[in-house]
Amino acid sequence: MVTHYGRAVLRAARHGFRVGRPLQDPRALLRVAAGIVLGTAVGCVLDQQMLCVGAWLAGLCAMVPHQRHRLGVSAASTVLLSVVGPTIGVFAHGIPWLAYVLAFLGVFTGGMLMAFGVGLGMRAIIMTVLTVALADLSPGVSTGLTVVKWLALGGALGWICQLLPPYDARFAGRRRAVAALYEALAAAARVHAEGGAAHQPWPGPLLAARQSLTGLPRSARSKAAPLFALVGEAERIARYMRAVELSTDVASEARGAHFASAARVLASVASAVRSGRPPLATAGDGSEGPVPAHSGDPHADILLRRLTAALTEALTEALTEAERLVRVRGGGPSDGAWQHTELSLLHTGPGFLVRGLRRLRAEFTWRSPVLRHALRLAAASTVAEAVGHATGDWGGLGEPNHAFWLFLTTAIVLFPTFEHTFSRGISRSAGAIAGGLIGWALALLPGDRALHYAVLIVLLFLYLAFRSTGQPLMIMWITAWVSCLGAGGSSAWTRTADTVIGAAIAMAVQLLTPTWHSDALPGLLSRWIRVEGLRLGTLAHAWADPATTDPALLERLGHEARTARQAFTEAAEHAESEPVHHLARWSGPELRLLCGAVHEVAKGAALLTARLPGPEMPGVPSAARYARRLHGLMAELATAAGTGARPQDGLTARLHDVFGAEAADPGPARHPGHDVPEVFARVTLRVEDLSSAVGGQSARESRTSVRTAA
Structure with a gap:
């Protein structure tokens, strides 16, 4: 048994320390960076650190994955995180049982919302963390509301920078999901072109694209009709690709050329959908299509032409729809993509709210893994909050009223899977230790206000640059930033210890109440x-x-x-x-x-x-x-x-x-x-x-x- 667990933990640790590519989505990072600079500069002038925190929260809202319009989502999220959550926490201060109830209910709600997407669930959990933080930190209603005021002002400054160009095309989230579907098809076609056996990417990207479209209000679906049509074309293309793949009597050279040409066309469609620019080549150029017509075997030629003619036709329709998607401004029953034969039920189905309520109602059964994990997550996070209160100020080594850091770590680390929980727990702990050391070293700098705020900006820039590389580097810089926000060495010690203990609580809960x-x-x-x-x-x-x-x-x-x-x-x-x-x-x-x-x-x-x-x-x-x-x-x-x-x-x-x-x-x-x-x-x-x-x-x-x- 020990060997099995040891091997699994080592595998999770290796997964947690994998380093991804930094500076992903640089346009979004620049907008967030501008908001952080603006909020921190104003905070330096007014000597209010909460402006820096509010600007960071606004940037965090914009960076969390979303499907709807970026400005609307970031505005609503900023209000919830910077105003609503902290205000509730201010009025809950001094009522311990109410803080525990709010912690449990908020994390449980976030866990249930994970069924609709990570972004929605994480926003609910982060809002709950801020509620608990103000309930712990607020010395009184008047002072607490003053903190909320500065948070709100910083969030407003951060959100204003989201108005900066470049602007996303309409239905940007849906475009990304549909483009990812065509990119997955193109990748599979390239593997087949090289003679390999592709691990087919569907149904994951296909289901993700369909789910993203279900979030559209019914009133907006006519304007997104080409996106519905593109998903329908992708379903047909996938079937035709499989049909050709199963035709083992077709010469390998012809199959390779077929899939290589199909991969180029599919990649062109994906690029056009994602970028909003027309494809590099159109299907109506008078060519014979992307598929070779001869393989050397008369019987195989009949089968190949029959299958690839259908594929060519589907690809042609997809390219046409991609070009029209760039130019479309509206739609209706007269639009050719309004009622796509492949997606009639999806296109005419109920809106997001009705579908969401039905999904939540279906998940409220003990057999549902979503419900079981939401209950486990809420219970573990509430226990972590209680442990934080019980530790006090760490015997004078740390800061008081720090329980929300344990609460945050447990809520973020505990996942439904063993590998994700242990990989995040181990990697976040290592990053927190390194960040605490950096924060302790930065506490030795001279106490100059301009230098202090400049260091805060640099640390947040490093956080933005490395947030896509994985847990260790991201947590290292955010821990150092939190240490600078606080009281230097004691803040660094508290943040590090809370992260390690919160991660340990999450991993212990995963072992004691596993979901194998x-x-x-x-x-x-x-x-x-x-x-x-x-x-x-x-x-x-x-x-x-x-x-x-x-x-x-x-x-x-x-x-x-x-x-x-x-x-x-x-x-x-x-x-x-x-x-x-x-x-x-x-x-x-x-x-x-x-x-x-x-x-x-x-x-x-x-x-x-x-x-x-x-x-x-x-x-x-x-x-x-x-x-x-x-x-x-x-x-x-x-x-x-x-x-x-x-x-x-x-x-x-x-x-x-x-x-x-x-x-x-x-x-x-x-x-x-x-x-x-x-x-x-x-x-x-x-x-x-x-x-x-x-x-x-x-x-x-x-x-x-x-x-x-x-």
Whole structure:
């Protein structure tokens, strides 16, 4: 047991000390830096340090990730952090039980809001920290309100600097999410072009892009119609890319050229969406498209042209939408992107408030990991506040009324995962120790006011420059800054000790009340198999009778399957870093095999969708029998995954005989325009590999390649 925990802690520590790239998003950093200089300069003239703190809080509000307009979000956040939270804390001073209640409720609210995004939850937690800080520090209502006044003035000065150019394009947050989706597709295409097997980036970026669009009010969705259309095009492009990837009979040179050209086009679309400038090249230039038309094999050429023609058409539409996105000023029912066929439910669904209330209501169940973590986070933070009060002034070595630093550290460090909690706890502690030493050394400088405020500006500049590099360097400079704000050496000692103890409380809570993702994997896998089985069955029925295809139903099932798969794959990634491999149902290699099988089944569903016959084409009657058998098989697999029972041997054999006669026929495909035996044979073999992986078995070597009807 000790070996497992020791190895996991060392891995978390290495993760925590990774150094990222400094000076990320320099335009935003310059605006924040201007606000800090302005607030600190005015504070120097008036000899009020709280102006510097308020300007920093305004910059922090602007830097926390957001989806809505930057000015509106930063203004609302600045008011909450600089005025509302501190004012509540001032009136709570002297009522210990009220401060504890506010601490618990505020952190619990922030933990629940994490379900909608890190930025929203962190704003609630930081506001609660400021409430608790004023409740600890305020000597009285009158003096406390004076502190709030200076905080508000500093926040206003910091926010004014957010008005400086350059300005973001409209829907900047949504643009970034959609651009990230196309960048992920381009990266996958580049890996395939080099002959590698890409770990597909979806459904993560796809779900993030969809979630960002759901936050738009219904009244603004017409103006963002091209963004909805671009996400729909990305879904189709992903399916066509998978269809070409599964075409193993296509020559590798042609496949490489195909994916290299597709990667260039996708990167161009991503750049156009992110920057607001037109793409470097347009699709309507009279060229033959980004995909080569010949591979040297006549049969493969037919398949390649059929698949890549659809991809070329989708890429052309995406480029057209990207160019229109730059110029669009409005939209409506007459706009071609108003009702995109892929996203009709998303585009016409309820607004953010209704969806948010439904999501919160769904999370208020003990089975919800969000609710359990929010309760654990609130309880741990409140305990940290009590520990801070119990330590007093550290026997004269530190400062009194410092409990909010323990409260802050515990609330920031404790995460739902073992690796994140320990990586942040260890790295923040190391950074705080280094920052405390720097703060102690700076306390030896002469007591000149101008020098003091100049040092504050320099330390905040270093914080801004290194905030994107990771926890150690960021905490080092912010600890040194806090030490300079306080009483020199005693402030440095207090901030350092509180950070180390708060991190220790968070890590202890993670050990005493763990949330092992390994325990959740069987249930998450069972849920995904059931949803994916329903989706595959619905697709097979659509093959049997194309005229009755319901696009809205397929869209809903596809989104549910992606969401369930994302939940399983994220839990599997977190489980890899947990120190309980010996207690988990699947070992590390078995879990990686299982994740690969899940990914392959999803590609099979994408292949069925990409090759789906049109409503005017004749159906494949035998697909209905395939759908019934597939539904029964997936239900058995879901039960086996959830209960731990071993799947029966030969379950998938019942699927092979559905198209057996057609697959054995070496002649042309029975269905016009579709290689029916090949398509369903690929899906069958992927389901068979999933069955083996659920039982902890390795797929047979013969499954690595599929013999097509040709």
